[in-house]
Amino acid sequence: MNKRIWLSAPHMSGHEQKFVKEAFDTNWVAPLGPNVNGFEEDLCKFTGSKASAALSSGTAALHLALILSNIGVGDEVLVSSFTFSASVNPIVYVGATPILIDSEHETWNMSPELLETAIKDRLSKGKKPKAIIIVHLYGMPAMMNEILDISKRYEIPIIEDAAEALGSTYNGKALGTFGKYGILSFNGNKIITTSGGGALISDDIESIQKTRFLATQARDNAPYYQHSHIGYNYRMSNIVAGIGRGQMEILSERVRQKREIFDFYKNTLGISKEFKFTEEPGSKFRSNRWLTTVIMDSTVGRTPEDLRQYLEKFNIESRPLWKPMHLQPVFANCPSYTNGVSERLFKTGLCLPSGTISEQSDFEYVVEKILQF
Numbered sequence: 367m368n369k370r371i372w373l374s375a376p377h378m379s380g381h382e383q384k385f386v387k388e389a390f391d392t393n394w395v396a397p398l399g400p401n402v403n404g405f406e407e408d409l410c411k412f413t414g415s416k417a418s419a420a421l422s423s424g425t426a427a428l429h430l431a432l433i434l435s436n437i438g439v440g441d442e443v444l445v446s447s448f449t450f451s452a453s454v455n456p457i458v459y460v461g462a463t464p465i466l467i468d469s470e471h472e473t474w475n476m477s478p479e480l481l482e483t484a485i486k487d488r489l490s491k492g493k494k495p496k497a498i499i500i501v502h503l504y505g506m507p508a509m510m511n512e513i514l515d516i517s518k519r520y521e522i523p524i525i526e527d528a529a530e531a532l533g534s535t536y537n538g539k540a541l542g543t544f545g546k547y548g549i550l551s552f553n554g555n556k557i558i559t560t561s562g563g564g565a566l567i568s569d570d571i572e573s574i575q576k577t578r579f580l581a582t583q584a585r586d587n588a589p590y591y592q593h594s595h596i597g598y599n600y601r602m603s604n605i606v607a608g609i610g611r612g613q614m615e616i617l618s619e620r621v622r623q624k625r626e627i628f629d630f631y632k633n634t635l636g637i638s639k640e641f642k643f644t645e646e647p648g649s650k651f652r653s654n655r656w657l658t659t660v661i662m663d664s665t666v667g668r669t670p671e672d673l674r675q676y677l678e679k680f681n682i683e684s685r686p687l688w689k690p691m692h693l694q695p696v697f698a699n700c701p702s703y704t705n706g707v708s709e710r711l712f713k714t715g716l717c718l719p720s721g722t723i724s725e726q727s728d729f730e731y732v733v734e735k736i737l738q739f
Contacts, residue, residue: 371732373683374555374657377620377723382612389605397582399604401611406565408614413532413540415548415567417574420602420610421581424529424551424564428499429456430577430600431525431547431566437462437496442701444484444522445499446476447690448708453501453527454691465495466692466702472647474711475508476500478516484703485520498524502531502541503688504717505557505624505656506644510536510544517545525549529564532557533621533654542567557620557656558613560606621654623722627729628655631718634733640666658720659687661711668739670716676739682732687715 385401394400402420409418421427437443439461445454447466457464467484470477481498488495498517500508517524524545528534531541532550542548548567552560566577579585584597602610628643635641642661646653662670674684689712692702719732 368681368731371682371719371724371728372721373685373717373719375721375723376554376559376561377721378609379612379616381615382609385608385611386605389608394604397601397603399607401604401607402602405602405607405610405614408611409550409565409567412614412617413543413548413567415540415543416569417571418565418567419574419577419581420607421564421566421577421600422602423562423600424527424549424553425452425456426581426598426600427547427549427551427564427566428453428525428527429459430580430598431549432456432460432462432497433580434547434573434576435497435523435525441496442488442493443497443499444481444495445691446501446503446527447692447702447704448474448503448688448711449501449527449691450529450688451691451694451696452529453499454697457499462496464691464697464700466690466697466700466704468690468692468702468704469503469707469711470509471707473506473508473651474503474644474707475506476513477705477707478509478512480703480705481513482516484701485516485522487703488701489520494520495522498522498545499527500524500545501527501529502534504644504659505531505534505654506646507531507534507536507541507651507653509647511650514544529553530556530656531654533617535652537650543569546570547573552610552613557624557654558610558617560602560610560613563602563606563610565602620722624655624720625653627720627722628658630726630729631658631660631733635660635736638737639663656720657717659715659717661715664714670714673716673736673739677732677735680731680735682735683719685717687711687717 529551
């Protein structure tokens with residue numbers, strides 16, 4: 367059996383150990399500490415945001431963003447349908463209703479046209495949505511100019527789910543910094559990882575201070591344990607943050623590597639009419655290419671699932687594109703505004719191994735097996 371070629375395995379740089387060692391040497395293994403502070407500063411420097419809160423997950427960050435936005439029972443939140451469920455679950459946590467919006471075909475992200483259609487329809491029903499959660503899928507920037515115009519026109523704030531898009535930019539500006547709040551994830555398969563973790567970023571310093579308060583069980587400033595708000599155990603630990611600090615030192619290099627992986631697949635498989643790759647729509651769009659995805663020609667009689675199973679025989683991991691949320695049983699009763707784009711992508715697309723820890727020979731082997739298929 368050949369060695370396993372993973373979809374996107376964690377990739378340590380060697381820089382992480384100095385920060386983790388420091389935490390052990392100083393016995394600072396409890397939550398919070400110098401590494402947490404340093405990691406938050408690193409995130410602000412890289413993204414250009416004014417403040418950040420290091421948290422236990424991207425899901426926690428989105429949950430707190432909704433709470434800070436005063437979204438609760440009976441409210442509606444517009445959200446991309448073509449995404450992972452973690453983009454939608456926190457809406458339900460706060461008792462609000464997800465309004466699922468389909469994709470446009472260029473970036474695969476939320477369709478501005480359907481977004482405006484949904485807003486007009488919700489307003490006609492007497493419900494004004496409280497927020498727009500835009501997801502930058504697989505690292506590709508959404509159509510931000512159009513979405514920002516709609517947000518401004520209807521006075522509905524944007525929360526950016528940039529969990530897959532750290533290192534991506536739109537018009538030279540980091541994703542996650544266009545909305546009121548930005549969500550980052552450092553899960554094990556992301557472009558950098560802390561094993562598990564996330565962050566909330568914002569230019570609203572007061573909101574980030576409140577985020578830190580809520581994320582540490584909302585303990586009031588008193589000599590005893592007093593609580594005036596419901597809190598959460600969402601803060602990142604000092605050791606985990608040390609891993610993040612080491613990863614931040616090579617983030618730009620990881621983006622370069624991910625983009626090279628995409629170029630290799632495109633240059634080797636793109637010559638076949640059976641395979642299509644998502645292009646950046648223009649000079650404003652710069653994707654971190656977190657995962658390389660491929661669309662297969664549906665007329666050739668073979669499906670992405672056929673290819674996935676074939677690759678698995680050779681110990682190569684691949685994965686279907688996200689199953690849209692409006693097709694998920696748990697969200698079947700949520701209002702949705704669809705155009706068929708995400709359903710078509712789900713049926714015809716596949717994520718290819720894109721880990722920077724893999725060697726060039728691994729990618730050559732993957733391409734060899736795909737061409738054999």
